[in-house]
Amino acid sequence: MLPESVAMTPLATGERKQCTVCIFGTGDFGRSLGLRLLQAGYEVVFGSRDPKNRALLPKGSKVMTHTEAARTAQVIFIAVERDHYEFLTSLTPALEGKVLVDISNNLKRGQFPQSNAEYLSSLVPGASVVKGFNTVSAWALQSGALDASRQVLLCGDDPQAKQAVVNIAHSLGLTAQDRGSLRAAGEVEDIPLQLFPLWRLPLWIATGLIAFFFFYLLIRDVIYAYATDGKDISFRIMISLANKVFPIVSLIMLALCYLPSVLAAILQLYHGTKYRRFPDWLDRWMLCRKQLGLVALALAFLHVLYTLVIPIRYYVRYRIAAGTIAQIKENTTKPFDNTMAWRTDSYYALGMLGFGLYVLLGITSLPSVSNVLNWREFRFIQSKLGHVTLLFCTAHTFLYGWNKFLRASSYKWWTPPGYMLSLVVPCVVLVSRLILIVPCVDNTVTRIRQGWERPEVKGGSQSNGGAQHPLMP
Ligand SMILES: NC(=O)C1=CN([C@@H]2O[C@H](COP(=O)(O)OP(=O)(O)OC[C@H]3O[C@@H](n4cnc5c(N)ncnc54)[C@H](OP(=O)(O)O)[C@@H]3O)[C@@H](O)[C@H]2O)C=CC1
Numbered sequence: 001m002l003p004e005s006v007a008m009t010p011l012a013t014g015e016r017k018q019c020t021v022c023i024f025g026t027g028d029f030g031r032s033l034g035l036r037l038l039q040a041g042y043e044v045v046f047g048s049r050d051p052k053n054r055a056l057l058p059k060g061s062k063v064m065t066h067t068e069a070a071r072t073a074q075v076i077f078i079a080v081e082r083d084h085y086e087f088l089t090s091l092t093p094a095l096e097g098k099v100l101v102d103i104s105n106n107l108k109r110g111q112f113p114q115s116n117a118e119y120l121s122s123l124v125p126g127a128s129v130v131k132g133f134n135t136v137s138a139w140a141l142q143s144g145a146l147d148a149s150r151q152v153l154l155c156g157d158d159p160q161a162k163q164a165v166v167n168i169a170h171s172l173g174l175t176a177q178d179r180g181s182l183r184a185a186g187e188v189e190d191i192p193l194q195l196f197p198l199w200r201l202p203l204w205i206a207t208g209l210i211a212f213f214f215f216y217l218l219i220r221d222v223i224y225a226y227a228t229d230g231k232d233i234s235f236r237i238m239i240s241l242a243n244k245v246f247p248i249v250s251l252i253m254l255a256l257c258y259l260p261s262v263l264a265a266i267l268q269l270y271h272g273t274k275y276r277r278f279p280d281w282l283d284r285w286m287l288c289r290k291q292l293g294l295v296a297l298a299l300a301f302l303h304v305l306y307t308l309v310i311p312i313r314y315y316v317r318y319r320i321a322a323g324t325i326a327q328i329k330e331n332t333t334k335p336f337d338n339t340m341a342w343r344t345d346s347y348y349a350l351g352m353l354g355f356g357l358y359v360l361l362g363i364t365s366l367p368s369v370s371n372v373l374n375w376r377e378f379r380f381i382q383s384k385l386g387h388v389t390l391l392f393c394t395a396h397t398f399l400y401g402w403n404k405f406l407r408a409s410s411y412k413w414w415t416p417p418g419y420m421l422s423l424v425v426p427c428v429v430l431v432s433r434l435i436l437i438v439p440c441v442d443n444t445v446t447r448i449r450q451g452w453e454r455p456e457v458k459g460g461s462q463s464n465g466g467a468q469h470p471l472m473p
């Protein structure tokens with residue numbers, strides 16, 4: 001059992017004065033945590049191999065041997081690397097009944113067969129081990145820059161011990177999230193080792209598509225012109241080619257954000273129930289849609305920047321001047337083409353509207369904005385306006401090449417221009433969406449999603465783990 005003062009709800013600063021927290025280890029993390037605890041009104045006692053060395057320790061803290069320090073407090077933070085945990089075995093009598101907070105991290109995943117917290121628990125079986133604080137850095141604790149890592153993830157087998165650590169976290173201005181029993185410690189220890197897990201797939205897709213379209217257009221536009229007409233237009237690589245690749249990839253990636261929900265609806269229609277798991281690849285795809293969309297937005301932004309410089313390009317100014325001079329020489333005036341004026345203005349207008357909505361989608365995906373929206377508002381923006389964005393951007397691309405679709409010369413080597421390829425996925429998504437909103441199909445999908453259609457339960461178990469995907473618009 002824990003003393004009342006520790007297990008209770010967060011204490012007011014004055015009351016914390018009597019509450020002592022012990023930290024083993026006077027390294028970077030120990031000192032930073034000690035400083036924060038002192039600022040929050042706790043008494044801090046360090047346990048060190050060298051209690052005489054007070055250098056760098058925060059003012060107001062005490063330092064003792066490990067055994068002496070352990071006696072002063074109920075909660076002890078072990079701010080020592082896992083490799084050195086053996087010294088704790090000699091302290092087992094002093095640590096009996098104490099709460100040990102394991103904050104350690106590893107250098108790589110799966111470094112040890114057992115999580116650090118479970119290892120600590122096996123070394124000191126008489127203590128209650130709580131895993132936590134490992135996702136907060138010493139630097140963030142000391143500088144107070146905790147916005148990004150305000151959350152402390154905790155796991156442990158003793159609810160009271162966990163509560164004591166939750167209270168300390170709250171007193172330091174952190175939020176605590178319960179991640180379950182000590183068996184989950186391995187997962188919590190892996191979190192600081194992750195490198196943008198949800199961004200990996202979208203970035204691979206973007207890189208793959210950019211590489212594919214770059215080489216496709218390089219061969220088709222630049223190398224082909226050189227091989228057939230001997231024309232060197234390699235300078236186009238820098239702006240013209242890039243300004244084709246970015247919008248093409250952006251449009252395809254925007255469509256890829258909406259394709260999985262179409263596939264999911266088709267799968268549910270096919271199975272006639274939502275009580276069936278989606279394939280793993282579809283689940284993974286659904287989970288990284290936000291990141292797919294943000295990468296697509298970044299590429300659309302590049303397309304806007306590349307388009308804005310067109311009027312100041314040497315090549316463009318040269319072409320305009322040459323055209324004007326040719327008309328003067330020939331004493332002719334090119335007639336004003338009303339259709340062309342309509343087409344280009346519509347093309348720009350749709351592009352700007354599409355980009356405006358694109359930015360809105362990006363902004364509403366930020367946690368600080370999406371947190372103030374309810375589910376229906378979020379769905380309205382991300383799903384309904386998302387499809388409108390896709391429609392505008394597709395129409396923008398279509399208008400760009402509208403009279404070239406039937407022109408045989410557009411198909412060099414019988415390969416279509418890039419923008420035509422970029423229309424395939426968006427058109428599939430938009431047409432499927434249209435079919436899915438046909439009333440009879442829509443009603444069936446709604447019936448399925450509301451769980452009215454259940455499969456026959458064969459052999460007593462259902463193949464499904466649960467409900468509709470939480471992110472499915
Ligand atoms: N630094 C950070 O930002 C973060 C660190 N962590 C974790 O916190 C723990 C400590 O990290 P950090 O403070 O950076 O490390 P340091 O190397 O700075 O400090 C570790 C401390 O452990 C003690 N120690 C070292 N060797 C032994 C030993 N053989 N026996 C007993 N005690 C020993 C020492 O204290 P003394 O000399 O007083 O005995 C030393 O100062 C690690 O497990 C790390 O993974 C977790 C999240 C962030």
Ligand SMILES: [Cu+2]
Nearest residue numbers: 247303351396
């Ligand atoms: Cu465009």
